[in-house]
Amino acid sequence: MPIPAPPTNVRVVTFQIDGRDYSAREDETIIEVARENGIPIPSLCYLEGLSTWGACRLCLVELAGSPRLVAACATQVAEGLQIYTDTPRLQRYRRTILELLFAERNHVCSVCVSNGHCELQALAQRYGLDHVRVPYRHVAYEVDASHEMFRVDHNRCILCTRCVRVCDEVEGAHTWDVMGRGSDCRVITDMNRPWGASDTCTSCGKCVQVCPTGALVKQGTSVGEMTKDLHFLPYITRRRHNR
């Protein structure tokens, strides 16, 4: 989505992605340019319209002349860059990252309300993830179904923090936060009170819509029935820019 009214004094740079020439404003990130040009770079934590988080590392790309991989969502384009988005090395890494995500919590797609409409599942399919080579942790996480309309199933959460950001940055309620460290991390509502008891939650449902997995879902959905709609987000952000 081109952001209207571009700020002045921004340079335009030229660079290559996968061997083809592109030009863009220097304050654009690699993933933004890639999306504008239909180049598929996988991502989970990145979402257009929200601030950058850079946590999932699925969007890693290679830069010619640098051994270090960079996150396409957190790296701006620059003059002369040669960017590679789909090398065998990247494919291997992405697959491993996905396996770790599946092993960390409990994903049973066949009984999940998001089955068939899940970004994590879609990526797993795209990268041919037919089995997981690391041992599953098999730690049971709770389900909080105390909210009238929504439910959070921590077993399906990948800690992308999209919910945290959309609630804070777009809705302005800041109901969500992240608590704990490492694999014990959990998204929480209102200082770790049940979602249903939250004073700040406006029940707008934005977090549910942006959640890439079956972690945040509507109550009353059965297996495979939870479809998400992200259209509201670019619409709202565009309106804000216009203001």
Next chain:
Amino acid sequence: MSRTITIEPVTRIEGHARITLQLDDAGKVSDARFHLTQFRGFEKFCEGRPYREMPALTARTCGICPVSHLLASNKACDDLLSVGIPATAERLRRVMNLAQLVQSHALSFFHLSSPDLLLGWDSDPASRNIFGVMQGHPQLARDGIRLRQIGQQIIEMLGGKKIHPTWVVPGGVNEPLTAEKRDAMLALLPEGLEIAKESYAFFKTLVPKFHQEARHFGDLQTLFLSLITPEGDLEHYDGLIRITDAHGHILEDMVPPSEYQRLIGEAVEDFSYMKFPYYKPLGYPRGIYRVGPLARLNNAESCGTPYADVALAEFRTLQESGPISSSFHYHYARLVEIIFALEMMKRLLKDPQILDHRVRARARSNQNEGIGVAEAPRGTLIHHYRIDDEGLLTWMNLIIATGHNNLAMNASIRQVAEAYVDGANVQEGMLNRVEAVIRCYDPCLSCASHAFGQMPLQVDVADPTGRILATVRRG
């Protein structure tokens, strides 16, 4: 010196189990036990999950009868919502249940049991399977495969997937039926009915040959438990519980399934993970009863469809009087039910209301306890859930069709072993008869253990000290 014979794994049944034959000092069978050796603790890992996941979760206890779990589970969920589901949704669910009956019974009769029936219990085990049947009776084998396919195709057209459809949801179904699909299903039925009638007619001619088997393959004096319609007719999806005794006297009638706990107790034995349900008023183990096709036909006054009623009348002549007592006649009952299912599906699909768009009632959980009961191909299936106010499961109890028959299966093994197994000279054909009596019940052991995946069975022969003398393990 007494000995024990173990048959494991019992082949051509679904799951993993073991049979132990205990011999006395004279080498005669003194006891026989059917053990389930695997346990999955399914109830445990459903705890804490949203009730709406239960249909899909419980359907995964079994790759053979997922539709039955799907229906019983959704009925328990309907109960949690405490709403009446739209009439069309109920009919559509009925069609799916009947299609499941056709495919499951076809699998049991043609694929699993016809090798014994057509080739003989003593025939070469290497070719005593559906491929062997294919050689000698190609038409019958093809018919069996086709019949099963018809059932599966109808399930697929309704649910979008042959196995584990997610089309049935709490409150109804999630999509109305289209005229195209209805017509496609109706087009399959005449061929299915033709095959069913021919197979039935053929099997009828064989029955007199099995006089011996009928006497020894679980010819038991037990009660029969099944659902029936309010009119007392054959019922598979809804209805009320009837229990009759071995003489055909009605002990319990028109009992709402929600009161099952008043009728059924569940005993535990240390030799098997499968529970032993019994009829409470008679106590354990006197309250032995059977469920499934044999019980349903014995309990029903009529089927309510033309050909099936003719077949039912013929079924009743298998014995001079009273309910049919031999478990060998489960096979016969299955063929009658296949005919019924095909006729009934046609009736349901011909009704224009089947295309109605109102197929789902929407509600949230309105009570904390829900019970769903349906007739699975193998017998009465009970799902019972408790949830907290937020809809998360706190407790569940499943009584699986195969479980109800546990006492009867043990009694049947003993009977057949006493008749056929000679401890001094154990022959494969004898042990195959022991297995075959289990196959009469078409047990689903993956369901009975609530275990994931498929399990294969074994027959052990043991002496009075418990020393294993012979083991037959196949499959």
